[in-house]
Amino acid sequence: MGIRGIIKGLGITFKHLFETYSEDLKQGPDRYKTAEGIQDRLSADTKGIFTVQYPEEKIPVPEAFRYIPFLIYDELEGGERDIRCTSCGICAKVCPPQCIWITRSVNPETGRPIPKPEKFFIDIDICMNCGYCAEYCPFEAIRMDHDYEIAGFDRMNHHIYDMEKLLKPASYYAKTHPVQYAEEETARLEKEAKKAAAQAAKAA
Amino acid sequence: MSDPILVSTIPDFHILYPENVHQDERPGYTGFIVQSPFLLEFAKAIRDDWGYDFLTSVTAVDFFPETFEVVYHLFRSLGGGVLTFKVVLPRENPKIDSLYNIFPGSELQEREVYDMYGIVFVNHPDLRRILLWEGFAGWPLRKDWKEAYFEEESKPFSSRWPNGEAVRSESANPFHANLKYPPGFDPEKWIPDGEDALYMGLKQPENSDGMNTDYMIVNLGPQHPSTHGVFRMAALVDGETVVDLKPVVGYLHRNHEKIGERNTYLQNMPFTDRIDYINAMSNNFGYALAVEKLMGIKPPERAEYIRVIMAELSRIQSHFMVTGFLLNDLGAFFTPALYALKERELILDIFEEVSGSRMMCNYFRFGGLARDLPEGVLKKIHDLAFNRLPRKIDEMDELLTENEIVTARCKGIGILSAERAIALSAVGPILRASGVPYDIRRADPYSIYDRFDFDVIVRYHGDIYDRYLVRIEEMRESARILQQAIKQIPEGPIFEGKSQYQVKVPPGESYGRVEGPRGELGFYVVSNGQPNPVRYHIRAPSFINLTGLQEMCRNEKIADAVAILGSIDIVLGEVDR
Numbered sequence: 001m002g003i004r005g006i007i008k009g010l011g012i013t014f015k016h017l018f019e020t021y022s023e024d025l026k027q028g029p030d031r032y033k034t035a036e037g038i039q040d041r042l043s044a045d046t047k048g049i050f051t052v053q054y055p056e057e058k059i060p061v062p063e064a065f066r067y068i069p070f071l072i073y074d075e076l077e078g079g080e081r082d083i084r085c086t087s088c089g090i091c092a093k094v095c096p097p098q099c100i101w102i103t104r105s106v107n108p109e110t111g112r113p114i115p116k117p118e119k120f121f122i123d124i125d126i127c128m129n130c131g132y133c134a135e136y137c138p139f140e141a142i143r144m145d146h147d148y149e150i151a152g153f154d155r156m157n158h159h160i161y162d163m164e165k166l167l168k169p170a171s172y173y174a175k176t177h178p179v180q181y182a183e184e185e186t187a188r189l190e191k192e193a194k195k196a197a198a199q200a201a202k203a204a
Numbered sequence: 205m206s207d208p209i210l211v212s213t214i215p216d217f218h219i220l221y222p223e224n225v226h227q228d229e230r231p232g233y234t235g236f237i238v239q240s241p242f243l244l245e246f247a248k249a250i251r252d253d254w255g256y257d258f259l260t261s262v263t264a265v266d267f268f269p270e271t272f273e274v275v276y277h278l279f280r281s282l283g284g285g286v287l288t289f290k291v292v293l294p295r296e297n298p299k300i301d302s303l304y305n306i307f308p309g310s311e312l313q314e315r316e317v318y319d320m321y322g323i324v325f326v327n328h329p330d331l332r333r334i335l336l337w338e339g340f341a342g343w344p345l346r347k348d349w350k351e352a353y354f355e356e357e358s359k360p361f362s363s364r365w366p367n368g369e370a371v372r373s374e375s376a377n378p379f380h381a382n383l384k385y386p387p388g389f390d391p392e393k394w395i396p397d398g399e400d401a402l403y404m405g406l407k408q409p410e411n412s413d414g415m416n417t418d419y420m421i422v423n424l425g426p427q428h429p430s431t432h433g434v435f436r437m438a439a440l441v442d443g444e445t446v447v448d449l450k451p452v453v454g455y456l457h458r459n460h461e462k463i464g465e466r467n468t469y470l471q472n473m474p475f476t477d478r479i480d481y482i483n484a485m486s487n488n489f490g491y492a493l494a495v496e497k498l499m500g501i502k503p504p505e506r507a508e509y510i511r512v513i514m515a516e517l518s519r520i521q522s523h524f525m526v527t528g529f530l531l532n533d534l535g536a537f538f539t540p541a542l543y544a545l546k547e548r549e550l551i552l553d554i555f556e557e558v559s560g561s562r563m564m565c566n567y568f569r570f571g572g573l574a575r576d577l578p579e580g581v582l583k584k585i586h587d588l589a590f591n592r593l594p595r596k597i598d599e600m601d602e603l604l605t606e607n608e609i610v611t612a613r614c615k616g617i618g619i620l621s622a623e624r625a626i627a628l629s630a631v632g633p634i635l636r637a638s639g640v641p642y643d644i645r646r647a648d649p650y651s652i653y654d655r656f657d658f659d660v661i662v663r664y665h666g667d668i669y670d671r672y673l674v675r676i677e678e679m680r681e682s683a684r685i686l687q688q689a690i691k692q693i694p695e696g697p698i699f700e701g702k703s704q705y706q707v708k709v710p711p712g713e714s715y716g717r718v719e720g721p722r723g724e725l726g727f728y729v730v731s732n733g734q735p736n737p738v739r740y741h742i743r744a745p746s747f748i749n750l751t752g753l754q755e756m757c758r759n760e761k762i763a764d765a766v767a768i769l770g771s772i773d774i775v776l777g778e779v780d781r
Contacts, residue, residue, distance in 0.1 A: 004608075005607040005608050005611070006607055006609065008602060008606065008607075044584065044588050044591060050549075062557040062578070063578065065561075093705070094360075096467060096475065098359060098360065131566065
């Protein structure tokens with residue numbers, strides 16, 4: 001039994017070790033704890049060690065990233081919230097583990113349902129982060145959050161998210177999903193312009 | 205590149221055997237219905253006279269309240285489409301002949317059907333429950349069996365918010381009314397006899413050397429670092445040599461198929477991610493193919509290309525990982541494994557950007573994809589496919605292939621001959637390392653694989669080393685496919701119209717299969733036109749590859765059993781389902 005193969009393999013291991021230090025020298029202190037440094041370690045021509053030292057360093061999450069769903073409200077003047085959800089229940093129907101519960105609001109005077117949710121629960125213990133609710137919501141009212149640091153100390157008390165916990169402003173959504181948000185906004189504005197034009201034509 | 209692919213036609217068995225074989229004439233169904241007493245003769249005839257030598261899948265369907273149907277899928281190891289035939293059984297006291305003596309590869313699958321449906325396979329050598337434990341009451345995949353926490357027959361449920369109040373699953377305590385035992389079963393007085401049955405199944409050979417030596421049973425696992433999860437091998441050893449060995453599985457069983465039958469078609473897609481959690485993209489692919497076949501739709505061109513790109517990236521990262529972890533099993537503690545994981549990370553980054561999740565991708569839809577490639581991703585895939593991955597595959601090759609310890613531990617160990625590999629229904633790299641050039645991408649092309657120029661890698665020794673070499677070479681071929689796909693990918697939509705959450709699936713059956721990294725990954729779906737499938741079966745490659753484990757390990761050293769298991773490349777999520 002020879003040792004040529006083993007020596008060759010050791011050469012490769014040594015190269016990996018050496019590259020870590022040579023990259024450190026070449027890039028200087030910028031290699032760690034800077035956005036460029038992290039990007040470099042994620043690129044196809046990264047060399048040497050490429051671990052990202054969480055939590056000091058964090059990999060930026062891509063826009064498509066999905067975690068727990070959240071509900072979007074538009075901020076109106078005077079601090080009022082316009083919840084986009086109409087409690088149509090499509091998200092609850094499409095949810096594979098069936099973790100969404102919605103109660104529709106009722107007008108206390110007439111007893112008729114209002115297309116707004118009164119209660120909205122998501123059991124995040126069951127949620128499998130598939131993203132169907134966001135994908136099939138016709139009102140752009142529910143989207144997948146990017147906040148993945150939700151570890152807690154207890155098992156029982158805080159794992160059913162209610163509406164207060166789920167609601168987030170549209171500005172937050174615009175920040176986490178810039179491309180998708182811009183697309184939806186242009187589509188919405190176009191639709192509104194069309195509607196206004198049709199109305200103007202009707203009035204004239 | 206565009207040579208015509210010869211697809212063999214299926215003979216008219218109903219004309220050849222008019223008394224005993226009939227065509228399945230229900231709309232949407234294909235194949236033949238074989239009379240139960242004629243089964244053995246028919247199986248022998250199709251193997252010996254018609255070349256259908258590879259029994260790929262055995263499963264059953266419960267057409268409550270009428271009959272059971274045992275469904276067999278076979279193909280020719282020379283290539284071509286799948287032959288389906290069924291045997292109809294009564295629901296009362298169902299019994300059928302075991303095909304074990306004709307197709308030994310049916311051993312574990314018949315046990316699974318027995319476990320799930322209570323269908324007795326006569327003359328099966330070791331008919332015990334396989335995924336469930338001995339004290340389990342009932343046959344879970346029968347339609348009249350209800351699981352613990354049973355809520356409703358099918359999703360979407362209506363009962364989750366009775367009176368408008370959320371009910372948490374925590375409040376349904378598993379230790380109260382949710383455990384069922386067989387009649388007359390007292391867990392306090394129960395003495396497990398399953399172990400005895402297991403150990404009795406290990407065959408002791410005749411003592412021929414005249415020395416009075418004793419055999420010993422060694423249990424590897426369920427908790428053992430070499431088993432890649434919770435998996436157990438009961439080995440009968442003579443000194444250091446394995447005389448006989450039986451795999452014990454089911455520790456991670458969650459009855460994926462029952463869940464799948466309660467789900468709607470679309471709801472199953474994220475669940476398929478969790479079968480073989482190493483490569484969700486391939487699972488998505490297989491399931492999407494099966495349902496698309498039933499619906500009679502095809503995705504647009506661009507979606508097909510993205511599917512192929514994702515499937516091949518998935519294959520590369522999976523092969524990287526298994527190569528690294530095989531070396532872990534051989535004792536090269538984590539250096540090759542971490543080099544492999546490094547490349548895998550870069551591929552998972554792409555999955556995350558494209559689908560939103562690194563491992564649970566949930567990216568395919570019936571008739572397309574969830575979303576188009578975001579900006580800049582194609583450039584990243586291009587960099588990987590043309591530059592980094594080929595370089596790193598070469599580096600892995602250089603690091604390991606000629607290493608004397610690797611060759612000493614792998615060459616000539618765990619041999620499976622071509623005949624036995626076919627007989628034992630081994631698929632994927634194991635089959636190809638045994639000298640059978642069978643790759644579904646070539647033998648029965650699906651999606652757009654007929655457009656790409658790539659080689660089916662085949663080696664002839666059938667040992668661990670050849671399986672390793674097949675995987676290394678396959679990664680190179682996958683990179684080749686990637687390069688072609690990136691060059692050819694057209695612009696266009698990734699979905700015709702708008703993705704619907706309620707898909708209309710016409711009644712019928714379909715078997716969609718893809719060449720996953722572990723071999724043939726098949727999805728058998730039966731629909732009755734309702735929103736939920738009647739039957740949702742997964743032909744799991746790593747589960748069926750375990751059928752050959754016993755034979756590969758016989759007369760090898762006990763330390764080699766670990767390496768052989770590593771070379772089979774099991775994923776316990778898929779084995780136990």
